[in-house]
Amino acid sequence: xxxxxxxxxxxxxxxxxxxxxxxxxxxxxxxxxxxxxxxxxxxxxxxxxxxxxxxxxxxxxxxxxxxxxxxxxxxxxxxxxxxxxxxxxxxxxxxxxxxxxxxxxxxxxxxxxxxxxxxxxxxxxxxxxxxxxxxxxxxxxxxxxxxxxxxxxxxxxxxxxxxxxxxxxxxxxxxxxxxxxxxxxxxxxxxxxxxxxxxxxxxxxxxxxxxxxxxxxxxxxxxxxxxxxxxxxxxxxxxxxxxxxxxxxxxxxxxxxxxxxxxxxxxxxxxxxxxxxxxxxxxxxxxxxxxxxxxxxxxxxxxxxxxxxxxxxxxxxxxxxxxxxxxxxxxxxxxxxxxxxxxxxxxxxx
Amino acid sequence: xxxxxxxxxxxxxxxxxxxxxxxxxxxxxxxxxxxxxxxxxxxxxxxxxxxxxxxxxxxxxxxxxxxxxxxxxxxxxxxxxxxxxxxxxxxxxxxxxxxxxxxxxxxxxxxxxxxxxxxxxxxxxxxxxxxxxxxxxxxxxxxxxxxxxxxxxxxxxxxxxxxxxxxxxxxxxxxxxxxxxxxxxxxxxxxxxxxxxxxxxxxxxxxxxxxxxxxxxxxxxxxxxxxxxxxxxxxxxxxxxxxxxxxxxxxxxxxxxxxxxxxxxxxxxxxxxx
Ligand code: HEM
Numbered sequence: 001x002x003x004x005x006x007x008x009x010x011x012x013x014x015x016x017x018x019x020x021x022x023x024x025x026x027x028x029x030x031x032x033x034x035x036x037x038x039x040x041x042x043x044x045x046x047x048x049x050x051x052x053x054x055x056x057x058x059x060x061x062x063x064x065x066x067x068x069x070x071x072x073x074x075x076x077x078x079x080x081x082x083x084x085x086x087x088x089x090x091x092x093x094x095x096x097x098x099x100x101x102x103x104x105x106x107x108x109x110x111x112x113x114x115x116x117x118x119x120x121x122x123x124x125x126x127x128x129x130x131x132x133x134x135x136x137x138x139x140x141x142x143x144x145x146x147x148x149x150x151x152x153x154x155x156x157x158x159x160x161x162x163x164x165x166x167x168x169x170x171x172x173x174x175x176x177x178x179x180x181x182x183x184x185x186x187x188x189x190x191x192x193x194x195x196x197x198x199x200x201x202x203x204x205x206x207x208x209x210x211x212x213x214x215x216x217x218x219x220x221x222x223x224x225x226x227x228x229x230x231x232x233x234x235x236x237x238x239x240x241x242x243x244x245x246x247x248x249x250x251x252x253x254x255x256x257x258x259x260x261x262x263x264x265x266x267x268x269x270x271x272x273x274x275x276x277x278x279x280x281x282x283x284x285x286x287x288x289x290x291x292x293x294x295x296x297x298x299x300x301x302x303x304x305x306x307x308x309x310x311x312x313x314x315x316x317x318x319x320x321x322x323x324x325x326x327x328x329x330x331x332x333x334x335x336x337x338x339x340x341x342x343x344x345x346x347x348x349x350x
Numbered sequence: 351x352x353x354x355x356x357x358x359x360x361x362x363x364x365x366x367x368x369x370x371x372x373x374x375x376x377x378x379x380x381x382x383x384x385x386x387x388x389x390x391x392x393x394x395x396x397x398x399x400x401x402x403x404x405x406x407x408x409x410x411x412x413x414x415x416x417x418x419x420x421x422x423x424x425x426x427x428x429x430x431x432x433x434x435x436x437x438x439x440x441x442x443x444x445x446x447x448x449x450x451x452x453x454x455x456x457x458x459x460x461x462x463x464x465x466x467x468x469x470x471x472x473x474x475x476x477x478x479x480x481x482x483x484x485x486x487x488x489x490x491x492x493x494x495x496x497x498x499x500x501x502x503x504x505x506x507x508x509x510x511x512x513x514x515x516x517x518x519x520x521x522x523x524x525x526x527x528x529x530x531x532x533x534x535x536x537x538x539x540x541x542x543x544x545x546x547x548x549x550x551x552x553x554x555x556x557x558x559x560x561x562x563x564x565x566x567x568x569x570x571x572x573x574x575x576x577x578x579x580x581x582x583x584x585x586x587x588x589x590x591x592x593x594x595x596x597x598x599x600x601x602x603x604x605x606x607x608x609x610x611x612x613x614x615x616x617x618x619x620x621x622x623x624x
Contacts, residue, residue, distance in 0.1 A: 012579070012583040012584070015579065015583070016576070016579055016580070016583070016584065019572060019575060019576055019579065020576065022572070023569065023572045023573070023576065026565050026568055026569050026572070027569060029560070029565055030562045030565045030566055030569070034562065035562070038560070038565075039560060043560040044560075153471075153473075153476050154473065155473045155476070156473050175473065176473045176474050176476075176553055177473065177474065177476055177477045177552055177553055179552075179555065186555055188553075188554065188555040316554075316555055318555045318556075320555075320556075323551070323557070326557065327547070327548065327551065327557065330544040330547060330548075331544065333540070333544075334537065334540050334541060334544055337533075337536070337537045337540060338537055341530075341533050341534065341537060344530075344533070345530065
C-alpha cells in the first residue's frame, strides 16, 4: 500500500498531470473567471494552493528519487538546482505565511503614530507566529512632496517619513520605486489624499476648536474628483466638533483644489442641525457657503474656516521574512536551467 | 507623414516582400527566392531599427511600453535571431516561411495600434528591472518563433522529398535544433517572469499577486515547461512536438499580446483616492 502511494507520488505522469491542471486553472482564472472572482474562486482557495504544494511534493519525490545516485554532470547539476529551487520557493512561502506582517498606516503630515498599536493601522494582516514585539517605535509623516524628482526623473509624489524609536529615528524618502527599510519592515508608497484643518470660531472670532479631517476622493461622472468628507462611496457629514467635544451640528466639507496654487483653493461647507442629520441626512442643510483656504465664513452664530490643507498618505508596511528565500531561489532556479541548457549544448556538439 | 511612420511602413513592406518570397519559394521549390527573402528581411531590418531609434531619441524614453512598441520590439528580436541563424546555418534557409509572415502580420498589426511617443514615463516604469524584463520577453518570443518555424520545417520535410527538402538537415537534427530554441526561449521567459517579480516587489512590496498579466505570462511559460517535460520525461520526439511547437506559438501570441494588454493592471500616477 505504502509502496503504491509512493509510486504514484513519484511518477512523472503525476507531475505532468499536475502541471496541466495548474495550467488549466490559470487559463480559467484569466478567461471565464477574472480579477476578484478568479482570486476568490481559484487562486486564493485551499484546493488550488493544495495543488501547488502537491506539485512540490511530487518534485521532491519524483525528481530527487530519480536523480539520486546519478553521476553529477552539468546537466544533472542544473536540474538539481532547478528543482531544488522549486522546493525552496515553497519553503520560503510557507515560512513567510507564518511570520509575516502587513499593514496599511495612514498619516497626515506632521502626525506620528505608535507602530505597536493596532489602531495605528487601517488594515492589519499577519501570520500566526508574528510577534508584535517586533513593532517598535513610531512612524511620522514629515511631508508629502508633489512633483518629486530624482536625477531629473519625475516620481510624481514622495513621502518624507521618519521611523523608529526616540532619537534614533531613521529618516527617509519613499516613492513608487523606492521603499524605506527599517528593522526588516519595508514601507511602500500606496496612496495619498487631502486633509483640511477645520477651525470653529465664535461670533467674536475667538477660536473654539480645530481638527484635521481626511477627505475622500470620489470620482464624478465627468471623471473629475470630488474631495469631501464622507465614506468611500458617497459624500457625508459628521458631528462637529468631533466627540469627545460637544458637537454643535453636522458638517460636510468639500475641498476644491486650485490647479495653479499648491495647497490652495476653496472649501464648501454644508451644515445640518444634529437632530435633522440623524432623522434624515439628505434633508436640506440649514446653512451652506464657500470660503477660500484660510478665510472664514459665517454659519449661524459661528464662523468656520478651512485654515490649512495638508496631505495624508497611506503606506503599506510589510515584514516578510520568507521573501528573500523565495527571491534568491528564483535566481538559483534560472541559473539551474541555464546550466542544464549549456550542458546539453556541449553534449550535442560532441 | 512623420519619418518615423514612413520608416515603419517601409519595414512592413519589406517584411511583406520577404514573406511572399519565402512562401513562393516553398511552392515553386526555388531556392533563389529564399535568398531573396532573406535579403529583403535584412533590408527591412534597417528601417525597423530606425523606427526604434527615432522614437527613442525624440523623447529620451525607451520605446518599449505600449502594446505596439512591445510588438515592434518582439519582432525586432525575432528577426535578429532568425537572420543570425540563417547566416550561421545555411541548411535551414526555408525557415523564413513561418518567421517572416508572422513578422509581417504582427508588424502590420502593431502599425494599426501605434501612437505618438509618450512625453512622460510613468514612475512605476522607472526601474532597471524593466530592462531585463523587456529583453527576456523579446528574445524569448524570438526563440519560440524560430522553434515553431523549425517545427514547420520538420513537418514539411517529413511529408515531401527531393529538391529543396534534400538540402534541409535530417529530421533528427531539425528536431534537436527546435528543442534548443524552445529551451532557450523557456529560459528567457523565465528571466522575464523573475525580473517581473523583482520589479513588482520593488514597486508594491510583493512579487506575485495572481494578477492577469502575471497569470498570462505564467501560462505562456507553462506551455513550454510542459513541452520540455513531454520531451524529457515522456520521451516525445519529432512530429508530435513539431505540432506542439506550432500550436504553442499561437497560444503564445494570444497570451502575450492578445489579451493581457486589454486589461489595465499597472496603473500609476498621482491618484488621490481612498
Ligand atoms: C511536479 C513537478 C515536477 C517534477 C516531478 C519534475 C520532474 C522532472 C524530471 C524527472 C526531469 C528529468 C530529469 C531526468 O533527466 O530524468 C525534469 C526535467 C526538467 N524539468 Fe521538471 N519537474 C517538475 C516541475 C517542473 C516545472 C514546474 C518546470 C518548469 C515549468 C520544470 C522544468 C524542467 C526542466 C527545464 C527540465 C530539464 C529539461 C531539459 O533537460 O532541458 N519542472 N523534471
